[in-house]
Amino acid sequence: MTNPAPVPPPSVAPEILRMEGIVKRFAGATALDGVNFTLRAGEVHALVGENGAGKSTLIKIMTGAYRRDGGQMWLEGQPVDFTTPAAAQAAGVIAVHQEIHLLSFRTVAENVYLGREPRRWGLVDWGRMNTETAALLQRLGLAIDPGATLGALSTAEQQMVAIARGVSLGAKVLVLDEPTSSLAEREVSILYDLIRQLQAQGTAIVYISHRFDELYTVCDRVTVLRDGKLVGTHRVADLERLDLVCLMLGKQRDELRQGTTGFGANQAEAEGTAPLLRTEGLRRGQKLRGVTLDVRKGEILGVAGLLGSGRTETARAIFGADPAEDGTIQLDGKRLSPRTPDDAIHAGIAFVSEDRKGEGIIPELSVRENLTLAALPTLTRMGIVDRAKQREVVDRFMKRLGVKATSADQKIRELSGGNQQKVLLARWLCMNPALLILDEPTRGIDIGAKGEIQALINELAGTGLGVLMISSELEELVEGSSRVVVLRDGQNVAELRGDDISQQSIIHAMAEGSAVSASAALEA
Structure with missing residues (x-):
């Protein structure tokens, strides 16, 4: 031409x-x-x-x-x-x-x-x-x-x-x-x-x-x-690319400060253990182009990246919602090839989607019905739900997670966003999963409820549950992650740990496609 x-x-x-x-x-x-x-x-x-x-x-x-x-x-x-x-x-x-x-x-x-x-x-x-x-x-x-x-x-x-x-x-x-x-x-x-x-x-x-x-x-x-x-x-x-990312996320360079993870103790324990989850080279069209990551028991792995970076696509591939076309997934040392969410659920993987209203709650059903939706096969005999067992599960998890509702029979659409999210967490926790995937766990809920959800995630990891947490909120990643993996255009570009987990380091990796130490990021 x-x-x-x-x-x-x-x-x-x-x-x-x-x-x-x-x-x-x-x-x-x-x-x-x-x-x-x-x-x-x-x-x-x-x-x-x-x-x-x-x-x-x-x-x-x-x-x-x-x-x-x-x-x-x-x-x-x-x-x-x-x-x-x-x-x-x-x-x-x-x-x-x-x-x-x-x-x-x-x-x-x-x-x-x-x-x-x-x-x-x-x-x-x-x-x-x-x-x-x-x-x-x-x-x-x-x-x-x-x-x-x-x-x-x-x-x-x-x-x-x-x-x-x-x-x-x-x-x-x-x-x-x-x-x-x-x-x-x-x-x-x-x-x-x-x-x-x-x-x-x-x-x-x-x-x-x-x-x-x-x-x-x-x-x-x-x-x-x-x-x-x-x-x-x-x-x-x-x-500059870094400034463009700051504009998109609503950050100022001079406002960013080095942050330290609030989960460092758990990370020290987790580092000596074998990975609970390991993915290698996950690919799916142009959305995923070789994503590799691992999560250990008792660890919260944060996943950062801008829109289109492959964060949600990675979660959906692990959960079998949109299976990977290439690459491997191992859970607790065993090869796993989930082709459907049912495969992942039976293997011990739980997934709370970012679209709480579209893919999470069923608005016209009650709190009780929403909470036990995934567990129904274990609560049913000869096609009939065991109401006593269902009531015991609902009462136990509503109390454990502090779900505020007039009763378990209240329609879930009448609850606040934070309480709806707690019900979705309870839905999966009653399945006793090994790995919990959270995609934007605090999106659309008020500040007070965010704190409760974040504290609950930390508590769950403290019991040995492996957590993969995707978030657009940098503060959430900095304060609540053991490690942070940054994705860009469907590929890994950085892994941050310890003192290098900061808002500035995450933004630098998003913009430039490479990791940088916290001190260097602050000077950039």
């Missing part, structure tokens, strides 16, 4: 899109709170933030999937208010999503012109459609046959066809949502070439990705959102 013409810097290129004071609410909760966003011709503008930051909501308003509750939007200086994605597409604002929403059994040309096929005398003009598709692909530097069946192409080529379709629709603004998530490394360069080609033609691109290497390779500016609010917009070249 020939090199495209130089693109004017963002400060010089004309403004294509402006969003000011955007507000969006869902059932009383504010998802976006006065967010501003601007986009210039030929610019690749990154939009970043952790889960719940508001990225998807802003994009859906931009592309007509959601209606805004406040604020204004302009396209090429004219006010716009898209009521549907079709209206946004007609105006030239088009999204290419992470999942490829095309028809695999149709040809490339049919997919490019899907729903708007050129016609002659009322019939599809196949010749014109193939010719125009070929010209479009050639203009974009793509060596793809318009007559090829889409399903026969590689994932990267299918992604290029999806982008070509957006261009054929007259895209002025093209939103690329995690465009490399399904691509092999060698295929990513094809995407980069296409992005540069589109830049040269003046197309403005909103680029959503959790991979820092990509952001620093193709993006001109970056807008950071956190908790539905605008943190800031910066030139990528002027922003």
Whole structure:
């Protein structure tokens, strides 16, 4: 491919899109709170933030999937208010999503012109459609046959066809949502070439990705959102990776101090024992690319990483929810290949998901029913639940974990978030597991309940239970972990222990992809 013409810097290129004071609410909760966003011709503008930051909501308003509750939007200086994605597409604002929403059994040309096929005398003009598709692909530097069946192409080529379709629709603004998530490394360069080609033609691109290497390779500016609010917009070249992570997490460099784990004594005991859990080289597509870690009895292993780092994917692979395609798992010295959660549960693994409402509680069932859900096979005889045994289990664990409810028959949806989380912990503890996996154990609960949950996790580890704890809260990892493993882009990049477990060290590993001592991190 020939090199495209130089693109004017963002400060010089004309403004294509402006969003000011955007507000969006869902059932009383504010998802976006006065967010501003601007986009210039030929610019690749990154939009970043952790889960719940508001990225998807802003994009859906931009592309007509959601209606805004406040604020204004302009396209090429004219006010716009898209009521549907079709209206946004007609105006030239088009999204290419992470999942490829095309028809695999149709040809490339049919997919490019899907729903708007050129016609002659009322019939599809196949010749014109193939010719125009070929010209479009050639203009974009793509060596793809318009007559090829889409399903026969590689994932990267299918992604290029999806982008070509957006261009054929007259895209002025093209939103690329995690465009490399399904691509092999060698295929990513094809995407980069296409992005540069589109830049040269003046197309403005909103680029959503959790991979820092990509952001620093193709993006001109970056807008950071956190908790539905605008943190800031910066030139990528002027922003160090460490500072970008701090912006995403709401940290200041000068506020970070070396922390010490509150679980050092247990770590000293655990280091001399054989691993309870050991994973080696876990792989699953591009989500997991060789994760290796171990957890010992009585140890809390913290797992850190930004959105998309592979934290949850690692937990789900160990639990058999999304089995690894390669790599090994050993539990208590024995090889384990969980293909389903049932396999993991029978082996002694428990998993509390980060999505408490979607994958944890059953809102309309009682505390009693939710707590004993996993244990029902052991409480049932001839298909009938032994109520006395169930009552004994429920009473014992509600008391042990301090669950506050009017009675065990109260619906769990009526409990506070902290008490719901305690019920989920009790659900697994009554199974007497060897390993407890906790994904964001204190997310969405108040400060007082957080302290209770953290103290409970420490107490459980003190009894010899192995704990793998995933958390986005750095303080939680620093204060409650024996060791901390940091993941990035589906790979291990650091393991911190002892005095080197600090917020600054974790952030440095997230940003730079390598470990650093606590003293060096504080000087960075």
